[in-house]
Structures are given as C-alpha cells and as structure tokens.
Amino acid sequence: GAFTARVLTLFPGMFPGPLGDSLTGKALSDGLWRLEALDIREFARNKHRTVDDTPAGGGPGMVLKPDVVGEAIDAAMADATGDRARWPLLYLSPRGRVFDQAMARRLAGAQGVTLLCGRFEGVDQRVLDARGVEEVSIGDYVLTGGELAAMVILDAVLRLRPGVLGNEASTAEESFSRGLLEHPQYTRPQVWEGREIPEVLLSGHHARIAEWRHAQAERLTKERRPDLWRAWVNATQPDPAGEA
C-alpha cells in the first residue's frame, strides 16, 4: 500500500515543498505515498496557542512544551482504529544518530514514518523519553528547524519505494548501496572541450566495463572516504587471524 509520511511541524505550509516536484511529486499525485503535515500549534490548549516556553535553568531561546508535543505525537501515532501506528517515530535533531543509506532502507521497508520537526532550542527532553522517540540527525551542522531535515530523509526513503523511480535498477549500483562510492558517469558528446570519455566505456565489452567501474569506485572511496574504505576492506577481505 501507500507509504504514509506524517510530519509534526509549526510550519505545515513548508510541505510538500520540493517533495512536490519531480519523481517524489509524481509519486505523491499517483498515490504511491501520502503526506500528512500536522500543525503542532493545533495541539496547544490555551487561548494564545502557546507552544514554547523559556529553557529551565536559563539561557537563550525557547523550548517546545512537552504537553503540546506529547498530544501532537499521540495524535500522529494513532492509526485509524486508535491503536498506536506500528512505524518509526523520529525526532530530527543534531544530537541524533547520523542518517545514512542503511537507515533509509530500513524506513523504506516500513508502512510509514512520523517525523517530529523541532524549532528554537528544540523539544523538552521528557517527551522524547516518555514516547520513545528516536533522534536522527542529517549531519554535523545546525539548521533553524527540522523541516528541511525531514524532507531530506523523506526524499532518500521515497526513492527506495517501489514505483517511485522509473528504473528500480538505479538504486542497486549507486553510492553506498554496496559500501563504495559510485564510479564516475559520462554521456555524449564523445569529446567535450578536448576531454574524452574513457575508451573502455565505448568498447561495448560489458565485463571490462564492470571491472573498470569497480576499480574506479574503489579508487574514489579510498581517496575520499577512508572511513568507508576501511569498512569495505574489512567486509570483503576477512582478517586471516579472525578465521583461525
């Protein structure tokens, strides 16, 4: 069935945003996924619809209130029968585990996801603890809010869902799918500004092309991502001492 993306945000008007264009936009209008952007402010009880308050212990900025966010999460995690939806509940946060392709694959295998977007100084810790929220970061930098991070995650997840990309094969070979960065890509013209497409790619010899691409993927990974390279070497060349 369709994948449900339920987003809790103070700025529901930011959605679908860029997800409404191109492949994810087409998939949305084709009904391959459903987007529900819920306004956190709707869950504020007082007449001013207050969602935040000053940080306990002092300091700058504001913190999203646990009572308001708690109600919003409970509404977002309820399925049609009132039971708790059985899909991941994520809070976008620079303190979270850094999002990667393995996490994208795991989420793409679920029926949906709830994404809580913070603003200001973030969310009261008690509501994260009480609702078992998983914190996820999109990288080591600080954004003004979780909305762009939620869109990044949704984009990476949705392209792994069946039918979203025209060509399913394109996710099997790309960067990170096998633990290596992808080989360089070329297209016509055959000579551009005096630079040629590597000859092997024009040879029509599939085995030699695959071999060349693999060697390039290894070279790039070794040069640019020593962390990925070490993991790849460990995974593909088991330590002889380990076998003894």
Ligand code: SAM
């Ligand atoms: N005071 C927080 C801290 O230092 O960890 C930063 C809060 S940030 C200004 C506001 C919101 O933006 C966060 O609650 C989170 O939802 C979102 N955000 C900022 N950076 C992010 C990142 N790298 N990944 C995911 N979400 C992020």
